[in-house]
Amino acid sequence: MDLFNEINWSAVARQAFDEKINDLEFIKKFKAKSIVTERDTLEWGKKLNKSLAKRRYSV
Known part of the structure; x- marks a missing residue:
């Protein structure tokens, strides 16, 4: 934050x-x-996670 003094952090x-x-x-x-x-x-959520894992690891 000190690097960018010009930014109004508030x-x-x-x-x-x-x-x-x-x-x-x-x-x-x-x-x-x-x-x-x-x-x-x-x-x-469980079904979605299984589906995404299957897609990711089947490549």
């Missing part, structure tokens, strides 16, 4: 915080409307 951090808060608010609203359970998402 503004950079504030913008990053705002973006993260917006992302979390979106996720919260999305989850409120969703009928998908945590178990469903874990199952999908």
Whole structure:
């Protein structure tokens, strides 16, 4: 950070915080409307990981 004195690091951090808060608010609203359970998402994640691993290691 000392290498780039001209950058307003407070503004950079504030913008990053705002973006993260917006992302979390979106996720919260999305989850409120969703009928998908945590178990469903874990199952999908396992299937996706297996599929990606198969694709990666079959090359």
